[in-house]
Amino acid sequence: MIKIIRLLGNRKAGFIITMGAVANLAAGSLVMNFNPEIYPAFFNFSMEFFFTPVKPVHTWFYILIVILFLLGGSLFFSTLETVISLITGEKGSEYDSSSRYYTRNRKLAAVLVHAAIIIALGAHLIDGFYGRTMRVQAVLGGNGFDEWVEIPGLGRMRVNTFEEITWPDGSRMDLVVRSSFMLSNGSREERIISYNSPALFNSAMREVIIQDGRNHVVAIILLDQKYNVYKLPLNRPVKINGGTLNFQGIFETDKRIAVAYFILQKGDGSGEMEERYILTGAGPVQHKTLNYSGISYSIQKMEEAFIFSGMAVYNPSIFLIMISVGLSFFGIYFMFRLNNRPISPEKGPY
Amino acid sequence: MNKMELSSILKILLTLSIISANAGVIVGLHKLIHKSGKNFHLYPVMLSLVLLVPFFFIRAYLKSYFPFTDKVESFTTLYFILLIISLIYRREFSAGESVSIIFLGMLSGAAVFLFSHSIRYPSPYLKTIWFPLHVPLSFGAYALWIAAGVRGARIMVTGAGDTMLITSMARIGFILFSLSMIFGGIWGYFAWGAYFLWDPKLIWSVILWIFYGNMLHIDTLASFRHVKHPLYVLGIIMILITFIGTGFFSQSIHRF
Numbered sequence: 001m002i003k004i005i006r007l008l009g010n011r012k013a014g015f016i017i018t019m020g021a022v023a024n025l026a027a028g029s030l031v032m033n034f035n036p037e038i039y040p041a042f043f044n045f046s047m048e049f050f051f052t053p054v055k056p057v058h059t060w061f062y063i064l065i066v067i068l069f070l071l072g073g074s075l076f077f078s079t080l081e082t083v084i085s086l087i088t089g090e091k092g093s094e095y096d097s098s099s100r101y102y103t104r105n106r107k108l109a110a111v112l113v114h115a116a117i118i119i120a121l122g123a124h125l126i127d128g129f130y131g132r133t134m135r136v137q138a139v140l141g142g143n144g145f146d147e148w149v150e151i152p153g154l155g156r157m158r159v160n161t162f163e164e165i166t167w168p169d170g171s172r173m174d175l176v177v178r179s180s181f182m183l184s185n186g187s188r189e190e191r192i193i194s195y196n197s198p199a200l201f202n203s204a205m206r207e208v209i210i211q212d213g214r215n216h217v218v219a220i221i222l223l224d225q226k227y228n229v230y231k232l233p234l235n236r237p238v239k240i241n242g243g244t245l246n247f248q249g250i251f252e253t254d255k256r257i258a259v260a261y262f263i264l265q266k267g268d269g270s271g272e273m274e275e276r277y278i279l280t281g282a283g284p285v286q287h288k289t290l291n292y293s294g295i296s297y298s299i300q301k302m303e304e305a306f307i308f309s310g311m312a313v314y315n316p317s318i319f320l321i322m323i324s325v326g327l328s329f330f331g332i333y334f335m336f337r338l339n340n341r342p343i344s345p346e347k348g349p350y
Numbered sequence: 351m352n353k354m355e356l357s358s359i360l361k362i363l364l365t366l367s368i369i370s371a372n373a374g375v376i377v378g379l380h381k382l383i384h385k386s387g388k389n390f391h392l393y394p395v396m397l398s399l400v401l402l403v404p405f406f407f408i409r410a411y412l413k414s415y416f417p418f419t420d421k422v423e424s425f426t427t428l429y430f431i432l433l434i435i436s437l438i439y440r441r442e443f444s445a446g447e448s449v450s451i452i453f454l455g456m457l458s459g460a461a462v463f464l465f466s467h468s469i470r471y472p473s474p475y476l477k478t479i480w481f482p483l484h485v486p487l488s489f490g491a492y493a494l495w496i497a498a499g500v501r502g503a504r505i506m507v508t509g510a511g512d513t514m515l516i517t518s519m520a521r522i523g524f525i526l527f528s529l530s531m532i533f534g535g536i537w538g539y540f541a542w543g544a545y546f547l548w549d550p551k552l553i554w555s556v557i558l559w560i561f562y563g564n565m566l567h568i569d570t571l572a573s574f575r576h577v578k579h580p581l582y583v584l585g586i587i588m589i590l591i592t593f594i595g596t597g598f599f600s601q602s603i604h605r606f
Contacts (some may be wrong), residue, residue, distance in 0.1 A: 011571055025556060
C-alpha cells in the first residue's frame, strides 16, 4: 500500500507537474493579455465562462484543469505519505542524506501547507461551478423604480441613505451606504456597506459589495408641441405617438458633449429600431429636440437619484477557504521555525 | 511648509539617497577588486536608508495614507527593502552579491525619476487594513527572492557560496508571500467579491508562489539539483514580469 502511495505521490513527478502548472499559467496569462476582446480586463472566476462554449483559445485553461487535477492528486498522495511517516516515525521517501535540514517541523509544515493547497484547489472548483455573482443596482427612494431589489437566494435589498466621504482634493475616499435587507427567511436586517466592507450573510457565504454609487439621471421628462408630458424612467420603454421610446441614459460624445440617448422602436409594424440623441446642454435647436412622426419632443426636466451599484456574491466554498487559510497559518508557523537552524556561511573569495 | 516645498524635499531626499547608495556600490566594487576585508560600503547604504525614512513619512503626510500606493512609492519601497536585505545578510553575502543587490535596489530607486511625482490620494479600494498588510510583505518576498537569484548567479559563475542560503531566503520569501497572498485574498473577497480574479498581476503572483513553493523541494530531489541555481536566476525574470510587466504592459487592475 505504502509503495502505491509513494508511486502516486512521487516527488519528482510532482516537481515536474508543478513546473507544468507554472508554464501553463504563464502561457494563459499571455493568451488573455493579447485577446482582450475575449477575456474582459476584470472578471471573476467562473468555469462557465470557459465552457460555454468551448473555444480553441481556451486550450490553455483546459490543459490547466488537467494539470491541476494531477497536481492535486500528487499533493494528496505525497501528503498522505508524509502523514504516515509522521505517525510511524519513518523517514519517508523525501529524506535525502545530503539534505541538512530534515526535521519534524518540515514534515508538519509540508503536511499543513499541502493540505491547505488541496483544500483551496477543491474550494476553487466548487466556487467555479456553483458560485454565482450578480450585479445589483438599487435606486434610493425608488423614483419610479422598485425600491426593493430582488437578490436571488438572499432576499431583497433597499438603499436607505448614503454619505460620500472625500479627500481634500474632492476625490472619493469612501462611500457609506445604509441599507435594509429582507432576507429569504423573513427577517429584516439593517447593514452598512462601504468599500472593503461588504454586507456579509450566512458566515460570509453570501455578500453584497459596493462597486460604485453616485447620483445619476434616472428619468427624463419630455414635452411635445402640444404640451403633453411624458416621463421616461431609465431603461423602461414608454409608448409615444404609436412607437416605443426607451431612455438609455446620459452619455458624453467624443467631444465631451452630454446627450440623452434613446432607442426608438417605430410603430409602423416594421419593428425597426433607431438610435436618437438629444443635447442636454446648450446647442442648436434641431439637436435639442427629438422628431418622430411629425411631432418634436424636447427635454423639460431630468430627475436625478442616487444609484447604488454593487455585486451580490454567492460562494458556497468559503468555509473551505477559511479552513485552508487556518491550515496555511499553522503551516507557515512550522515553516518559520525551520529558519531557526543556523546557516553555515561559506564565504567565497572576495 | 507648503506641499510644493515638501514635494521638492522628497526629490532631494531620494536623489541624496541614490547618490549615497551609488557611493556604496563604488566602495563595494573597490572592496571586490582589492579584496579588502571590511564592509565599509555598507555605511553609505545605511545613510541611504536613513534618508529614505523621512521620504516615506513626508509622502504619508501628503497623502494621509500609507506611502506605497503608487509607482513612485512602490519602486522606492523595493529599493528600501533591497538595501535592508543587503544589511541583514551582510555576513553571508560576498562583496559581489552585496554590491549587486545594492545596485539592483538603486536601479529601482532611480527608476522613480521616470515617473510623475505628483501626490494622488488613494482610491477607496485601498483604504483598508489589508492593504498595508498585503503590499509590504510581497515586496519583502520579491527582495528576498531577488537576493536568492543573485546568490544563484554567483554560484553558477564562481562555483562558490552556500547554496542553503538560497533555500533559506527563498523560504522566508515564501512565508512572506504566502501571508501576503492570504491577506490579499481576504481583501479581494471583501472589495471585489472574489479572492482570485483572472487578472495578470494575480495570475503572475500565483505563478511566483507556485514556482518558489516548488523550488523549496529541489534540495531533496537529487536529480533536479543541477538546475536549482539557473531556476533561481530565472526567478528574478519572473519577479520583473510580475512587478513591472503586469504593472505597465497589461490590462491589470493592479497596473500603475
